[in-house]
Amino acid sequence: MSKLKKFLSTILIVGVVITCGFTKSVEGASVYGNSNSNISNGGYAVANGSYSYIRSSKTYKETKGANYYYIYRTYKNGSTKKQIVNNAAEEPYINVVGNYMYYVGVYDSGKSYGIYRVKTDGTGKTKLISNYGYNSIIVKDNYLYYVKESINSSNDEVASLCRYNLSTKKTVSTLYTTTTRYIDDMSLSGDYIYIVATGSNNSMVYKINTKTKTRTTVYKYESGTKEESYIDDMVYYKGNIYYTVYNDKDPYNENDDTCQVYKVSSTGKNNKLLSKYFTTSINLYNDKMYYINTNDSICSMNLDGSSRKTIKKASENQWHHVINIANSRMYFGTIAFDQYNGLSHSIYRTTLSGSSMTKM
Structure with missing residues (x-):
């Protein structure tokens, strides 16, 4: 399920941050199409060498269904902009490996x-x-991982995590199938893919071997009978899973929402609350966590939850959402009401300290 669609359907607007990082793996041999954090936040931007690929604020075409957006390629300083495509989705999940971009x-x-x-x-x-x-x-190396949705003979909705060979252009394996959950965030590391599978009463973080299909449970969050409670963000980073738990205790009270961030090892050990304060749309980059706070402002903190600070405040009638980082620049989304109460959605580039802002 699209994170933006899910969130807008419940509370209209949310703050997220887009952080587009490196595509070269620390393992040396493998190449990843984007950082796990960027993919968790919609994949609006990605770095590849001296270039950055970014979804534009401007639409190519507006329709009654989905809008068409541009994806541009620029040098890391934002110069020499070149149009690559004009049919990108709102959340394009951009990946770049070798001479190809996937979206x-x-x-x-x-x-x-x-x-x-x-x-x-x-x-x-x-x-x-x-x-x-x-x-x-x-995308990692020669494989693309995606979620296939279908209807079975019993008229059940089926969600399947699939592995697609980019050379043969064929789906070569199904890693996980469910009729009772939807598959949300995914992260890759080595031979493993980590996913969130959310059902009616709980959210599961699974670790799946992409070659053997062996699946283990890293963490299980029991939401119970709470009105709306689930694992919202999940990112694998340097041996740990960082995740947030969103909880709306009263759907009629807009001020009671909580979203707390936790860390658990990739083997399921040492689950720990990092911050009790509202933290959503997490993006981990250079041993820092970037996130949106309860005021819809862009913030950062250390990976242990300390030294929380505001980078870019949201102004009146404005909400920051989606953080990606590419080539040490931050790309974030802004949703705002205009004077006629119409909504506008834009993507901006800034430094990691928030010292400048350029509309994309």
Whole structure:
């Protein structure tokens, strides 16, 4: 399920931060299409060498269904902007590996989504998968991981985590299938993919071997009978899983929401609360955590939850959302009401300290 769609359907607006990081793996041999944190936040931006690829604020086409957006390539300082595609989805989940960019795009006059591949110079665009359910995608080396949605013979909704070979252009394995949960955030590290699978009473963090399909439970969050409570963000970073638990105790009270951030090892040990304060849309970069606070402002803190500070305050009638970091620049979304109470959605670039702001 699209994180933006899920959140907007419940409280209209949310703050998120887009952090686009490195694509070169610390393992040396493997190349990742984007950072786990960026994918968790919609994949609006990614770094690849001296270039950054960013979804634009400007729409190419507005439809009654989904809007079409541009993806631009720029040098890391923001210069020499080049259009790569003009059919990116609102949350495009951009990945770049080698000479190709992968993203979720829009087609059929905004009625459908697909997974696309295009050369990094904007040529040779190909639709790899049609009728996609607008979920996240993530690429490592020659494989793309995606969520397939379908209906079985019993008329149940089925969600399947799949592995797609980019050379043969075929789905080669199904790693996990469920009829009782939806599959949300995914993170990759080595031979493992970590996912959140959320059901009616609990959220599971699973660790799945991408070769053997062996699945283990890293953490189980019991929401019980609470009105709305689930694991919202989940990011694998340097041997640990960082996740947030969102809880809306009273759906009629807009001021009682909580969202606390935790850390647990990738083996499921040492689960720890890092901060009791409202923390959402987490993005981990260079041993810092960037996030949105209860005032919809962009903030940072240390990985142990200390030294929380505000980087960019949200002004009146404005909400920051989605943080990505590419080439040490932060890209974040802003949703604002205009004088006629209409909504506008823009992407901005700033430094990690928030000292400048440029609309993309």
